[in-house]
Amino acid sequence: MPFDPTPEFMSIICDLNRNPARIDPKYFYDDHGSALFEQITRLPEYYLTRTELTILDKYGSQINHVIGQGVSLIELGAGNCEKSRALCKHIRPVHFVAIDVAEEFVSEGVRSLESLHPRLVCHAVAADLAKPIELPAGIPSSKRIVFYPGSSIGNFDPESSRALLERCHALLGAEDWLLLGVDLVKDPEILEAAYNDKKGVTAQFNKNVLIHINRLIGSDFDPDQWRHVAFYNAVDSRMEMHLEAKSDTVVSWPSGKRKFHMGEGIHTENSYKFTLKTLKDRLRQAGFQHTNVWMDEHQWYALTLSRA
Ligand code: AVI
Numbered sequence: 001m002p003f004d005p006t007p008e009f010m011s012i013i014c015d016l017n018r019n020p021a022r023i024d025p026k027y028f029y030d031d032h033g034s035a036l037f038e039q040i041t042r043l044p045e046y047y048l049t050r051t052e053l054t055i056l057d058k059y060g061s062q063i064n065h066v067i068g069q070g071v072s073l074i075e076l077g078a079g080n081c082e083k084s085r086a087l088c089k090h091i092r093p094v095h096f097v098a099i100d101v102a103e104e105f106v107s108e109g110v111r112s113l114e115s116l117h118p119r120l121v122c123h124a125v126a127a128d129l130a131k132p133i134e135l136p137a138g139i140p141s142s143k144r145i146v147f148y149p150g151s152s153i154g155n156f157d158p159e160s161s162r163a164l165l166e167r168c169h170a171l172l173g174a175e176d177w178l179l180l181g182v183d184l185v186k187d188p189e190i191l192e193a194a195y196n197d198k199k200g201v202t203a204q205f206n207k208n209v210l211i212h213i214n215r216l217i218g219s220d221f222d223p224d225q226w227r228h229v230a231f232y233n234a235v236d237s238r239m240e241m242h243l244e245a246k247s248d249t250v251v252s253w254p255s256g257k258r259k260f261h262m263g264e265g266i267h268t269e270n271s272y273k274f275t276l277k278t279l280k281d282r283l284r285q286a287g288f289q290h291t292n293v294w295m296d297e298h299q300w301y302a303l304t305l306s307r308a
Contacts, residue, residue, distance in 0.1 A: 022267040030212040034105040036205040045193045051301040052181045059294040060090025076148040081109030083149040099125045142175040149181035154272040165286030172308035180304045185273045188232040195230035195239050203228035219253035241269040
């Protein structure tokens with residue numbers, strides 16, 4: 001049978017053939033990757049999740065006061081919906097939409113929210129945030145609050161994050177809000193520890209992307225041949241994750257192959273860190289205004305609420 005590559009296959013191959021090679025970080029999140037990420041969020045070194053939850057808990061009533069009653073909550077990159085569960089202790093939305101690439105995972109998260117709030121009308125949507133955002137029918141067109149927690153915005157390069165914020169803005173009207181969680185620039189030692197945890201869960205998460213890619217394109221990556229590398233790039237204010245070949249290795253897939261020399265890397269993730277200024281500028285450029293900011297006591301992490 002003639003080989004008929006899909007656009008996804010072509011785009012993965014194209015990235016693998018770049019110099020340096022790269023893999024889109026969205027491929028971290030197959031079911032196993034999503035479960036590993038959940039473990040990461042509970043690691044002592046990975047302060048992001050617990051810090052954001054602390055801010056949500058401490059300032060949730062202030063957020064509720066600003067946004068008022070009867071809102072529709074739309075969580076982007078919802079995962080297990082843990083953040084919305086925390087937010088829903090303070091705000092009482094009428095509708096809840098969870099959007100994520102990992103379908104199974106997000107459906108489970110939505111079920112957990114439904115069981116806690118039986119009156120809440122819930123929807124799970126499997127979607128790639130790099131594409132236009134479509135909401136299910138029946139979501140009221142005002143009093144929407146788009147919630148994008150976890151500093152996931154940091155996984156997009158500046159141009160793409162600007163475009164994503166513009167798509168969010170286009171989805172919202174004058175009565176609506178964006179609640180955004182972002183990780184801030186800080187001591188590189190703290191940042192690097194968060195992406196090089198002692199238990200090696202982040203390393204497993206990084207290598208799991210190769211198993212997912214093998215499944216998607218029929219390649220023969222051997223995860224044991226690759227080393228997890230994560231460091232802070234101060235010039236671009238971002239944590240970078242790479243997989244580095246432990247020895248010369250050839251990776252094949254239907255229709256092609258690539259030789260990686262020992263030490264050669266595949267760039268798997270950027271995680272941009274913001275200052276309050278870069279964050280507010282980015283929001284303003286996308287059309288958002290009146291930004292409220294709440295932070296933790298160390299000023300490691302910020303939650304911003306902006307009017308569309
Ligand atoms: C989902 N995202 C915000 C995480 C981050 O911190 O960039 C993904 C992650 N990568 C390594 N550890 C966690």
